[in-house]
Amino acid sequence: MSDSGSVPVFNFADRLAAAIKAKNNPSVAGLDPRIEYVPAHLIEKARKASISGDKRKWQAEAVLSFNKGLIDALYDIVPAVKLQIAFYELLGCEGMEVFRETAIYASQKQMLVIADAKRGDIGSTAEAYAQAFLSPGGPFEADALTVNPYFGCDGIKPFIDACAKNGKGIFILVKTSNKSSIEFQDIETSDRSSGRTRPLYELVAEKVREWGNSQGLAGSCGYNSIGAVVGATYPAQAVALREVMPRAFILVPGYGAQGGTAADAACSFGSGGAGAIVNASRSIMCACMTQGWKDKFGGDMVKAGLRYADAAREEALRMKEDLNSALISR
Numbered sequence: 001m002s003d004s005g006s007v008p009v010f011n012f013a014d015r016l017a018a019a020i021k022a023k024n025n026p027s028v029a030g031l032d033p034r035i036e037y038v039p040a041h042l043i044e045k046a047r048k049a050s051i052s053g054d055k056r057k058w059q060a061e062a063v064l065s066f067n068k069g070l071i072d073a074l075y076d077i078v079p080a081v082k083l084q085i086a087f088y089e090l091l092g093c094e095g096m097e098v099f100r101e102t103a104i105y106a107s108q109k110q111m112l113v114i115a116d117a118k119r120g121d122i123g124s125t126a127e128a129y130a131q132a133f134l135s136p137g138g139p140f141e142a143d144a145l146t147v148n149p150y151f152g153c154d155g156i157k158p159f160i161d162a163c164a165k166n167g168k169g170i171f172i173l174v175k176t177s178n179k180s181s182i183e184f185q186d187i188e189t190s191d192r193s194s195g196r197t198r199p200l201y202e203l204v205a206e207k208v209r210e211w212g213n214s215q216g217l218a219g220s221c222g223y224n225s226i227g228a229v230v231g232a233t234y235p236a237q238a239v240a241l242r243e244v245m246p247r248a249f250i251l252v253p254g255y256g257a258q259g260g261t262a263a264d265a266a267c268s269f270g271s272g273g274a275g276a277i278v279n280a281s282r283s284i285m286c287a288c289m290t291q292g293w294k295d296k297f298g299g300d301m302v303k304a305g306l307r308y309a310d311a312a313r314e315e316a317l318r319m320k321e322d323l324n325s326a327l328i329s330r
Contacts, residue, residue: 120149
């Protein structure tokens with residue numbers, strides 16, 4: 001992110017590529033905090049410190065402390081965080097303030113911030129979304145935003161314009177990691193020019209490639225700031241989509257808890273193991289809840305929770321090694 005009114009030094013794709021290279025780690029930590037993920041000692045501290053006793057307020061404070069602890073443990077080894085906005089909206093106005101403060105704190109620690117809000121609309125509404133998330137000084141400013149392409153070009157252009165103007169990026173939903181994505185994304189469509197049929201997600205990928213060629217979006221790293229979301233749970237499709245979108249940065253969900261492996265995630269990378277970043281949320285946030293970690297403390301969940309940041313760091317380092325090994329093996 002940038003200070004209000006400042007001019008971006010270089011584009012999002014270059015900043016992301018540089019951050020990945022500096023930390024030799026193509027991963028992003030998803031901060032999608034449910035209150036049940038927050039260790040007991042942080043909840044108790046926030047509850048006791050609460051003046052009003054408002055449950056939503058002290059829960060929001062506990063989540064913010066949890067997020068800051070994770071960022072402190074990860075910032076030197078993980079290049080970016082992804083904040084899924086639904087978990088912050090769940091806590092109301094206080095939760096949205098936690099979203100904002102978490103984004104600012106991560107940015108201060110030199111981590112890139114991806115707002116996972118899957119926004120999409122047309123006209124002034126899309127412009128308002130872009131202003132909120134992709135403008136310097138916006139209330140929820142991030143370095144990049146996930147975007148739903150269902151409205152077509154009218155719904156994408158305001159975000160592209162904001163990226164070009166402000167040095168930001170977007171990740172457009174192309175082939176998502178969930179099982180039911182096939183219900184719409186895999187529908188076979190007729191191509192009138194060639195006479196062949198193709199899945200809808202491939203047509204969306206072609207649009208991503210086209211939009212990425214817009215002026216002011218190409219980075220010197222070889223990729224541009226109009227990226228795509230392609231799930232690790234669909235590796236064969238990822239290989240095909242990388243060919244369609246050779247210059248798009250790809251955000252890869254579905255690794256870990258959803259069943260995607262490092263080898264699956266590697267299918268979204270370009271030549272030289274570049275051009276993609278892999279997300280993990282629960283496996284990092286909740287690392288202290290695993291049986292292996294609890295066993296270190298005799299099964300004591302409270303004691304394990306006191307070391308949640310250490311557990312998260314250990315898992316992030318394991319993931320880094322897992323991904324880099326998979327990329328070397330390709």
